[in-house]
Structure formats: C-alpha cells, structure tokens
Amino acid sequence: MTSLWLASPRDSTTDAFDDGARYDEIIVGAGLTGLVTALLFARAGKKVAVLEARFIGAGATGNTSAKLSLLQGSQLQKIKQHTYQAITQAYVDGNRAAQQWLLEYAQSRDVAVQFRDAISYAATPEGTQTVEREFRVARSVGLDVQLRAELDLPFATYGAVVLPNQAQFDPMAVLEALATDIRKLGGVIVDRTRVTGVTAGPRSRPAVVRTGRGELFADHVHLTTGTPILDRGLYFAKLKPLRSYVTSYAVPGAIPEAMYLSVDAPSRSLRTAPSGDGTQGSGKHASDAHGGSEELLVGGNGHGVGREPSTQLRVDDLREWTERYFPGARLTHSWSAQDYETPHRVPFVGYLPRGRGAIYLATGYDKWGMTNGVVAALTLVSDILGDSPPWATAMHHRATLPAALGSGLGAGAAVGWWAAKGWAGALLGPRVDDLPRPGERQGLIGRSGIRPVGVSTVNSTTCAVSGVCPHLGGVLTWNAAETSWDCPLHGSRFSATGELLEGPAVRDLAQK
Ligand code: FES
Numbered sequence: 001m002t003s004l005w006l007a008s009p010r011d012s013t014t015d016a017f018d019d020g021a022r023y024d025e026i027i028v029g030a031g032l033t034g035l036v037t038a039l040l041f042a043r044a045g046k047k048v049a050v051l052e053a054r055f056i057g058a059g060a061t062g063n064t065s066a067k068l069s070l071l072q073g074s075q076l077q078k079i080k081q082h083t084y085q086a087i088t089q090a091y092v093d094g095n096r097a098a099q100q101w102l103l104e105y106a107q108s109r110d111v112a113v114q115f116r117d118a119i120s121y122a123a124t125p126e127g128t129q130t131v132e133r134e135f136r137v138a139r140s141v142g143l144d145v146q147l148r149a150e151l152d153l154p155f156a157t158y159g160a161v162v163l164p165n166q167a168q169f170d171p172m173a174v175l176e177a178l179a180t181d182i183r184k185l186g187g188v189i190v191d192r193t194r195v196t197g198v199t200a201g202p203r204s205r206p207a208v209v210r211t212g213r214g215e216l217f218a219d220h221v222h223l224t225t226g227t228p229i230l231d232r233g234l235y236f237a238k239l240k241p242l243r244s245y246v247t248s249y250a251v252p253g254a255i256p257e258a259m260y261l262s263v264d265a266p267s268r269s270l271r272t273a274p275s276g277d278g279t280q281g282s283g284k285h286a287s288d289a290h291g292g293s294e295e296l297l298v299g300g301n302g303h304g305v306g307r308e309p310s311t312q313l314r315v316d317d318l319r320e321w322t323e324r325y326f327p328g329a330r331l332t333h334s335w336s337a338q339d340y341e342t343p344h345r346v347p348f349v350g351y352l353p354r355g356r357g358a359i360y361l362a363t364g365y366d367k368w369g370m371t372n373g374v375v376a377a378l379t380l381v382s383d384i385l386g387d388s389p390p391w392a393t394a395m396h397h398r399a400t401l402p403a404a405l406g407s408g409l410g411a412g413a414a415v416g417w418w419a420a421k422g423w424a425g426a427l428l429g430p431r432v433d434d435l436p437r438p439g440e441r442q443g444l445i446g447r448s449g450i451r452p453v454g455v456s457t458v459n460s461t462t463c464a465v466s467g468v469c470p471h472l473g474g475v476l477t478w479n480a481a482e483t484s485w486d487c488p489l490h491g492s493r494f495s496a497t498g499e500l501l502e503g504p505a506v507r508d509l510a511q512k
Helices: 032-043 075-082 085-108 127-140 171-184 232-238 311-325 369-385 390-396 402-428
Strands: 022-028 048-051 113-121 146-148 160-169 188-190 195-201 204-211 214-223 240-250 259-262 268-274 294-304 330-341 348-351 359-363 442-448 451-458 461-466 477-479 484-486 493-495 500-502
Touching (some): 022 204, 085 127, 113 127, 171 188, 232 402, 311 330, 348 369, 402 451, 442 477
Parallel strands (some): 022 214
Antiparallel strands (some): 113 160, 146 160, 204 214, 259 268, 442 451, 451 461
16 A cells, blocks of 8 residues: 555655764654654754654655645544643644744645635434534634535535635655655665664753664654654553544545545545646636646544454445446555554653653654644754744643543553453464465464464565564554454554564564
C-alpha cells in the first residue's frame, strides 16, 4: 500500500552520518513535526541534525490525507468534553498559528495549496446533534462556522457545519521544501538511521543519542516520532494507536470539491487532490471542465492497531462504498496511516519526564497532524529559545479532568485484555510445526515451546519470525491489508520479514 504522495519519485538525498558529532539540537523523525522543528532551530542559528529510521515522510506525514483545517470533524467538542473551554481555545489558537505558518511557508516555497471549505457532516439522524454541538463549540472559540441543512453529495446527510477557506496540499511537497531549506542552513538529515536510545543526566551532558551506526551528542533531543521511542514517562501507555485507511480514485464526471468528514461512524473523509504531477494550484476543481484533473480521496474505517481481525475487509468496504456513490470510480492508490489519540484529545508536547530537561517529545495528534505537527514544532522551539505564545503556555499548564482519566483507564484496561488474549491464544494454539503453510498474504501464529511464532506468506515467500513484540511482549497479530505484524498493545508494527516499521519498539523481530 503506497500513498498517493509517496508514489511519485522523490528526492532521496541523505547526509553523511558523522559518528561522534555534536549538535545543538537533534531531532528524531523526519515527518512534518521533525522538519519544521529543525528548520526553526536552523533559522535561529542552531546546529541541527535530523535522524530518520526509514526515509523522509515514511511515517504519518507521507500517509496522511493532508487536510489543513481548523474545523476537524467533531474534535473540538471532544476536546472540550475532556478538558475545558480555555484549553479548547488554546488548541484552536495554536492550530490557527500553525495553519498560518504552513500556508505562508508553502506560498514562499511555491508549494501548491488548494483552498477548500471544511465540512463536518452527519451521516445519520443521530449525528445531527453532534454537528450542532460542534457548531456551538466552534463558534465559542471564534471560528466563523455556518450550519448547513443540505449538502450536494450523492449520499444522505443530516446537517453539516462548514468552515470556509481551509486548505489541502501534497504533504511530501512540503517536506521536500523543508528538507532543502534545512540543508541550505547547514542542517543535516540522515535517513535509514534508527535511534535506539538516549541518555541524558547530570553526568551525561550533552545528551548521548545511540543509533545503529554510532553515537551522536546534543544539548537537546526532540522525539518527533509518531509515538516516543523512549519508555520514560510511559507515554506508550497513555496513547491509543489507531490505523485508518485512505483510497484515491479517478472519477468520471463531477466529484465534490470541499473537504468533508463525517461526525459519526463509520467515518468517511473526502477531499480532492490534483492528479498528475501535483503542481496544479488553487482553483482547479475536479468536477468540471477540467474533468479528470483531480482525484477523489476517500478515507475512514479506522480501528485500533492490531485489533482488527480483517484489515483487508476495511479497505474493501471503503472501495465498495466509493463505487456505490461515485459510479465508475477507478482505484488508483490505497494506503493507511497510524495516529495516536491521547486521553484528553490534545497532543502531548514538551519535555520528557526524567529527561533532565534535555529530551522533548511531541505526539498524540489524533489524525490532525498537519496543524498539530506545526503546533508541536512551534512549541518545542519556543520552549527552548523562549518567548512561548500564550496558547502554548496554556496547553502546558492544563489540568487533567475526570473524563480524561476515565478514557486513560479504559485504554489501559483494553491493553491488559489484549495482552491476556494474545498469550492465551498462542499458548493454547497449535505448535508452529503443525501449522498449515499460510496462503498468499496470510499470517498465522503458532508456538515453539511457549514462545509464539508468526508465520506468513507474502509474494510466495514464507517466513517465520518471533510472534512477540520486542517492546513489552505483546503477541502480534497479522495485518493482511498491509502484510505486517502489528502489536495490539501499543502499536508497534513490523514487516512480514520482521523489520521494524513504527512504534515504541526499537528492535526488529527475531528470525525463527
Ligand atoms: Fe508495546 Fe508491543 S508496542 S508491547
């Protein structure tokens, strides 16, 4: 599954790894958060290095639906429910600053942006109340939203809230511009370099960053990976990892040109994207005389990582839904992204506990990383350079309310249940030698003694790897849609051959 954004040839430049080098700021993860953070530090005269385990944009940024909107489905009422009005206001203020920053940056670098209305709609009669609540919360924090009774869509809707003039773009085009600018200012970006640990303390200044290629040193280290790769602070236990799907289509005839998101389940996200070389700018509409100049993107059907018995059915369902309402739609790409939800629905951004003031993190964007990634970057940089904006100060000092505590406890109980289920299933299941050979794109868990083993077949090649997540021992489940082994506890993912793809784990699976 390769995203529309990653399907085009991209610059694969990487800088040399200078073993033992010292930097002011090391950023771990070359997605939007990491590269904006690096650019802001580089602009401030800091010596920066970005370390990326795979390649630029390999994680959430290269697989997002890339909506740059202050209206975010029903997110604002969820934040208000789990925090309070001042935090909801700070969240929107931060997102507004981030949106502004990104739009100005894109304009300065000639990155194409399409301005579109953002629309949160009800797909069921029950969803109408959610729409109306979102309208009220959005108004209370200064967004100029409107209610709309009807939408010009080929399926039933039951009311919508609309925020005009939001934006969408190709996220990889932004990352490429950021990488170029970081390098122009002397920063380095080293890919295929996995960070395995960071040590910071009174006797370890500067901080030591350990990688598979050697050690680097820095005054500050910023973890801008999807979920922090360090267990300090137990953030892996506070986050709910989620996967969701996006599909893109060439559609004959008219397609809707706004950015839509349903507020009820199953979620449906729609937007358009310029087809071809992606250089078409604002004002190109899919549906009309330009017929075929834009593709339709349809997303949704999310679920907890490793907790869905048939991921392929989720993708197939999106495709069938699209073909039903957009006859003749031809699938061009399908892909998936991983996001992290926090108990209070606002991101964790700031210093890592027991990081001695040298390690910072950003995570938990809850599918809204295009704004929240830049919010995180602006926050991390202002935390160190000073002059934090009021919204960042408010977010740092939020209190935890019972609703957020309840969400956190529920998520913790689910992790315990999946840990027990995985081990019980493996221990009571067949020995690995007794398993049938898995069919194409199939994975099975067996046991060798008491150790779970995962056996899968992909492209006619069968391989066996440890079925136990090296993070904290969750038993992995097979993801047929993406031919990966996924951990239902905290969201680590591995290829069929055991290579670590993402998550709090920092090691590959052992071969069996
Ligand atoms: Fe924590 Fe697998 S990600 S146990």
